[in-house]
Amino acid sequence: MSVRLTDGDRAYLAGDHGPSAQSAMRVVVRLADTMEAEGLLDITGAHIDSCLYHGPAVLDFADWLADGGARVAVPTTLNVSSLDLLHPDLYRGDPDWAVQARRLMERYEEMGCQPTWTCAPYQLDVRPSFGEQIAWAESNAIVFANSVLGARTHRYGDFIDICAAICGRAPAAGLHLEGNRRGTLLVRLEGLGDDLLDRDVLYPVLGHLVGQTAGHGVPVIDGLPPSVGEDRLKALGAAAASAGSVGLFHAVGSTPEAPTVEAAFQGVEPEVVVVVGTAELRAARDALSTTGDSRLGTVSLGTPHYSVAEISRLVELLDGRSVHPDVSFYVSTGRDVLAEVGLRGWEEPLRSAGVTFVTDTCTYITPILAETSRPAMTDSGKWAYYAPGNLGVEVVFGSVEDCVASAVAGEVVRDDGIWGDG
Amino acid sequence: MADRPRVLVAGTAAGEVLRLDEPLSFWGGVDPVTGRITDLRHPQVGQSVTGRILVMPFGRGSSGGSSVIAEGIRAGTAPSAILLLEPDEIVTVGAIVADELYGESMPVVVLAEDRHSLLRTGQQVTVAPDGSVVGT
Numbered sequence: 001m002s003v004r005l006t007d008g009d010r011a012y013l014a015g016d017h018g019p020s021a022q023s024a025m026r027v028v029v030r031l032a033d034t035m036e037a038e039g040l041l042d043i044t045g046a047h048i049d050s051c052l053y054h055g056p057a058v059l060d061f062a063d064w065l066a067d068g069g070a071r072v073a074v075p076t077t078l079n080v081s082s083l084d085l086l087h088p089d090l091y092r093g094d095p096d097w098a099v100q101a102r103r104l105m106e107r108y109e110e111m112g113c114q115p116t117w118t119c120a121p122y123q124l125d126v127r128p129s130f131g132e133q134i135a136w137a138e139s140n141a142i143v144f145a146n147s148v149l150g151a152r153t154h155r156y157g158d159f160i161d162i163c164a165a166i167c168g169r170a171p172a173a174g175l176h177l178e179g180n181r182r183g184t185l186l187v188r189l190e191g192l193g194d195d196l197l198d199r200d201v202l203y204p205v206l207g208h209l210v211g212q213t214a215g216h217g218v219p220v221i222d223g224l225p226p227s228v229g230e231d232r233l234k235a236l237g238a239a240a241a242s243a244g245s246v247g248l249f250h251a252v253g254s255t256p257e258a259p260t261v262e263a264a265f266q267g268v269e270p271e272v273v274v275v276v277g278t279a280e281l282r283a284a285r286d287a288l289s290t291t292g293d294s295r296l297g298t299v300s301l302g303t304p305h306y307s308v309a310e311i312s313r314l315v316e317l318l319d320g321r322s323v324h325p326d327v328s329f330y331v332s333t334g335r336d337v338l339a340e341v342g343l344r345g346w347e348e349p350l351r352s353a354g355v356t357f358v359t360d361t362c363t364y365i366t367p368i369l370a371e372t373s374r375p376a377m378t379d380s381g382k383w384a385y386y387a388p389g390n391l392g393v394e395v396v397f398g399s400v401e402d403c404v405a406s407a408v409a410g411e412v413v414r415d416d417g418i419w420g421d422g
Numbered sequence: 423m424a425d426r427p428r429v430l431v432a433g434t435a436a437g438e439v440l441r442l443d444e445p446l447s448f449w450g451g452v453d454p455v456t457g458r459i460t461d462l463r464h465p466q467v468g469q470s471v472t473g474r475i476l477v478m479p480f481g482r483g484s485s486g487g488s489s490v491i492a493e494g495i496r497a498g499t500a501p502s503a504i505l506l507l508e509p510d511e512i513v514t515v516g517a518i519v520a521d522e523l524y525g526e527s528m529p530v531v532v533l534a535e536d537r538h539s540l541l542r543t544g545q546q547v548t549v550a551p552d553g554s555v556v557g558t
Contacts, residue, residue, distance in 0.1 A: 023522065030518050031511060034430040049485040055454055057493040060523055137485040157488040157512035159519045174511070215445070216480055216508070245445070245482050245510075290462065386450040386484075389460045389467075 003032045003171075004039040012167055020068030024163035031160055032171035041133055041172040046076040046165035047121045047145075049137035050158040051108045052365065053082045053101035061159060062107040065166065070111050073168035077116040077124065079138045080305075081105045082366045085117070086335055086359045093367035101366075111162070117360035118334030120234070120305040122149060125336075130256055133176055135164035139247075140304045140382065143237035146248040148230060150256035152176045155216075155247035175247055181257060183250055183264045185214060185272035189223030192278060196418045197225055200313075201399035202281070203232040204381030207239025209284035213274055216245035220264040226253040231307055238304050239381025278420045285419060288384040288397035294412040297374030298393070299323075299403050300363045302332030303383040308340050310400075314355075315346050317404040323354030324410030328370045332358040354407075364390050377403050377412060425534045427553025428509070431517040433527030435503035436548040436558065439541050440474035442466055448494075448516070449486030457499030475549065476501035477541045481510040491516025495526050503529040503549045507538050529553070 011017065012025035032040060050058060082101035084090050091098055109115055116124060121136075122144050128134050128151035136142050136153040137160070145151045154174035156164070164170045174180055187210055196202050210219050219240070228251055240246040250258035258264035301314070311331065323329040331350075333341070338359050341347050347357070363369060364387040369376065372393035378384050379400040387395050398406065398414050405413045443465045446452070451461035457472030471494075481487055491513060494500030500520075504513055509532050517528045531553040533541075541547070546558045 027515070027518055027522060031515055034509060034514050035511065050489065052486060052489070054449075054486065054489040055493040055497065057496040057520070057523070058489045060496070061492070061519055064523060139485050142485070155485075155511060157485040157515055159488050159492070160511070160515045161485075215482075242447075242484070243482075245480065287463075385463070388462045389450055 003029055003037055005029070009040055009169065018069050020065045020070030021166050023068070024065060024070060024166040027160060027163040028167055028169060028171065032173065035171045035173040037171035037173035039172050040169040041176060043074055043133050043135045043164060043168055043170050045074050045128055045134045046072065046161055047079060047136040047138060047141055048076060048108060048113055048161045048165065049079040050162050051078050051081050051105055053097065053104045058158070059100055059104050062104055065162065066107040066110050070166050072112045072165040074165055076113045076165045077121045078108055078113045080119045080361045080365065081117055082361060084358055084360045087357070090358060090368050091366065116334065118305050119362065120334060123305065123307050123334060123337060133170065135161055135170045137161035139241035140234070140238035142247050143241045143249065144234055146175055147237055147250065147255050148233045155245065181248060182218065182266040182268060183220035183270065184217035185219055185274060186261065186270040187213065187219050187221045187274050187276055189221070190275050190277050192223070199399065199418055200232060200235070201379065203236040204239040204379070205281055205285045205288065207236035208243045208288055208381045209276060209280060210249065211240035211243030211246050214240065214244050214246050218248050218250070219246060220250045220252065220258060220261060220270070222252045222261050224251050224254060228254040231310055234304055235381065242382045242385040282419050285397065288381055289395060290388050291375050291394035291396060293375050293394060295374045296327055296377060296406055296410060296412050297371050298369055298376035299327060299329045299407045300376055300378045300383055301330070301380070301400065301403060303362055303364060303378070303380040305337065306331055306333040308337055311341050311346060313400065314404065315350065317401060318353055321353065321408050323407045326410050327407050328356065329354050329407050330356050330358050330363050330368070332362045335359045369393065375412070377406055379403050428532040429553040430509060430514045430532060431521060431527060431530040432551045433529035434549060434551055435475060435529050437473050437475045437502040439543055439545045439547055440469065440471060440476055441541055441543045442476065442478040445478055445480055445482035447482045447484050447487055448490040449484035452490055452494070454490050454493040454497055454499055457494065471501045472499045474501050475503045475505060475547055477505045477538065479507040481513045485512065487512040488516035488519065492520045495520035495528055496524055500528055503531070505538065505541065505555065506530065506532045507535060508532060
């Protein structure tokens with residue numbers, strides 16, 4: 001074992017903080033060793049994905065830690081779970097599975113995690129600052145924290161998230177370190193019209209393309225308008241982290257480590273340059289749909305969880321109209337965001353118009369959809385990527401404008417003019 | 423150094439190679455109940471990873487992969503080893519936790535490219551604790 005440990009780390013390994021903390025530290029050190037980390041570093045917060053139920057192993061693991069009295073050492077938020085605790089009737093799955101899923105959620109609360117139940121912890125009131133070292137899981141949250149906030153987390157997954165939170169330590173390796181945050185390939189946008197650059201729908205499509213191109217590298221995107229908003233960067237990152245293993249991207253002129261191309265590459269010449277134009281984006285857009293069927297059973301928005309601004313946009317687009325009676329329309333969001341939406345007086349009108357709000361979970365990870373025989377439409381690159389495999393539903397990707405127009409019409413309506421389609 | 427296998431999780435395994443043409447996310451990509459690849463966009467959708475020596479460049483996508491790997495190891499539907507071209511923390515943690523919880527060590531090893539590229543679907547191989555891979 002080559003990882004240099006402090007006396008504090010050794011105390012954990014010796015069991016001075018109890019058997020659970022000892023186990024947690026052993027997992028952190030084993031991972032640090034495989035990452036060839038020189039040591040561990042302090043973290044100031046964690047976000048836990050382990051609270052989603054996948055079968056007995058995840059509950060065995062939570063029991064292993066919680067039974068030994070483990071408590072998180074740093075402020076820790078919880079990702080989506082398998083259940084919507086605010087709207088339990090939405091769950092259509094196996095009741096026994098739900099009992100186990102609920103038990104898992106309780107165990108993480110027992111360990112001192114905050115019951116935030118959102119995949120967009122960066123939309124909570126308190127979020128990490130530039131340069132903060134954190135241990136986040138949930139691929140879209142990781143890429144947002146690194147890219148948009150400039151906080152530093154490696155691409156953590158289930159189990160290691162809670163182990164790091166219990167010890168307050170993470171491997172000093174990967175994306176925690178300045179040198180590993182340097183861009184590895186340049187994605188240069190060329191020949192895109194201003195109307196496309198100004199549309200929300202560009203961003204998940206570009207993210208899908210970037211994820212496929214970059215794999216697990218650090219892509220630097222040049223050619224976007226300056227100061228792209230957070231919701232667009234969120235959509236881009238989520239799609240990139242689904243189609244690839246992107247944990248950090250730089251958008252020149254928008255994200256904090258990329259005021260210029262040179263800064264994003266830390267002064268090194270890009271080794272790989274990929275030019276992206278309308279044709280490549282059209283292909284990526286097409287790859288996000290699995291069917292050309294115009295029947296529509298479902299519209300699902302809010303992957304990652306919709307922000308207040310995105311719900312405001314939905315109110316504007318619906319403009320008093322109602323969803324067609326043959327279409328189920330879901331919006332997934334955090335319970336904190338939904339509370340604010342209620343205070344703004346939007347929740348009841350949207351519900352009356354036929355919108356179902358889903359909190360604490362998401363429509364592609366647990367059985368919520370009323371039916372999957374007719375296609376579902378989404379504005380999310382991530383939902384489009386995973387839902388067909390998870391739910392067995394055909395998916396049509398479109399802009400939020402397309403999704404709303406289709407929901408009202410009761411069939412798929414897409415305006416593809418901005419993509420330069422014939 | 424570059425030529426020696428890099429052992430992320432040590433163990434022994436024997437089985438038939440399944441070489442994946444593209445990276446795979448275990449979460450949303452493999453059903454831990456059946457061991458089958460469920461990602462409809464993956465070229466090898468429908469194939470079973472159970473008991474196979476899974477050869478792939480690196481993992482992809484979701485954080486939930488560690489849980490799906492650990493659940494597969496618990497349920498007996500996991501690959502018998504995973505041989506990578508580059509380290510992957512999500513795969514590694516799933517295997518570490520299954521080792522800690524159940525004492526089941528599924529080897530996870532990073533191989534040099536010249537070695538990795540020789541492995542073909544259908545070959546029978548063994549994996550040793552030092553990461554060496556030998557045909558049988």
